[in-house]
Amino acid sequence: MGNVVTGKGISNLRSNVFTIHDLMFPLYVIRGEKNLLVDCSILAKTKEIKGKLNELLGKEKIDLVLLTHSHYDHTGACSYLQKEYGFEIISSMRTKEILENDKAIEFIDNLNQKFKKVLNDRSNSVFSKPEHIRGIDENDTIRISGDQWIEVFATPGHTRCSISFLLKPENILFPGDAAGVIEKSGKIKPLFLSSYALYEQSLKKLMALKAVVLALPHNRAIKGENKVQEFLESSLRETQRLKEEILAALQISTDFASIAENILNREYTLPAIMGPREAHLINVTAMVKSIFYEFVKDPH
Ligand SMILES: [Zn+2]
Known part of the structure; x- marks a missing residue:
């Protein structure tokens, strides 16, 4: 099997990790004594x-889902997939709290309904509260089999609930959005939605x-240790560059919404992830606010 992203199908990423291809939301399945799925798309x-998972797994099922964070585009299909496979979910404590909160469930469903419109999905599906969530912390280990395990790292800054998973001994990293988002062009978009300082720290x-x-x-x-390092370095540079750009804009005005609109119009004309504009605007506004509160209003 090749590793060319075709927009459909399944391929072997490395070792016992498989990619369920999608142009926007690839998913990763770790196959073993237990089958694990990382994140749940929209x-x-x-x-x-479901179709692709059944193709990959045959009669087997997903036993465990690892959530990198609570965002709507990482949790959206979670409740329906759970009804199908009956898996347990592992997430940060904060993600668990969010997914047990009715208001948050409504918010996640709302953005998913908007995305359904974008994709012309006229079904009456709704996002509902996932069950059987186990909260974990940094330094916790998830054992997959005798000689394979996952290490957990707190990587806040994208959100306060973000964690990353490292599959050992292979050293395959599932960072969620903590490493930024790569566009089709190869350009990297920073996503420090909850805190710039923590995002930078998490990247390091x-x-x-x-x-x-x-x-x-x-x-x-x-793929490849050098390529990964180059990516993360470039992500850090883009992060620092966007901070400077926002800081410059905040010298002129503290109208967060209009600063965010300007950045969105200039930089996000071809967004890495197609989706409701509202979701992008929420993201960029959050980044403007984090720079304001951490470097302008109350500089450390
Ligand atoms: Zn996210």
């Missing part, structure tokens, strides 16, 4: 994901892990 992709923490594969949840994976 609600509109549920049927497609990921660099120190010396991963050989970066299994990104959007667009594609990065």
Whole structure:
């Protein structure tokens, strides 16, 4: 099997890790005594994901889902897939709290419904509260089999609930959105939605892990230790550059919404992830606010 991203199908990423291809939301399955799925894409992709999972797994099922964070495009298909496979979910404590909160469930469903419109999905599917969530912390280990396990790292900054998973001994890293998002063009978009300082710190923490594969949840994976390191360095540079750009804009005005609109119009004309504009605007506004609160209003 090749590793060319075709927009459909399944391929072997490395070792016992498989990619369920999608142009926007590739998913990763770790096959072993237990089958693990990392993240759950969007609600509109549920049927497609189920079909591909059944193709890959045959009569086996998904036993465990690892969530990198609580965002709607990582959790959207979760409740339906759980009804199908009955898996347990492992996430950060904060993600668990969010997914047990009715208001948050409504918010996640709302963005998923908007994405369904974008994709012309007219079904009446809804995102509902996932069950059987186990909260874990940094330094916890998830055993897959006798000689394979997953290490957990707190990587906040994208959100406060973000964690990353490192598959050992292979050193395959699942960073969620903590490493930024790669566009089709190869350009990297920073996503420090909850805190710039923590995002930068988390990026540096990921660099120190010396991963050989970066299994990104959007667009594609990065393979080879040097390529992974280059990606993370470039992601850090883009992060610092966007901070400077926002700081410059904040010198002129503190109208977060209009600063975000300007950045969105200039930089996100061809977004890495197609989706409701509202979701992108929420993201960029959050980054403007984090720079304001951390460097302008109350500089450390
Ligand atoms: Zn996210």
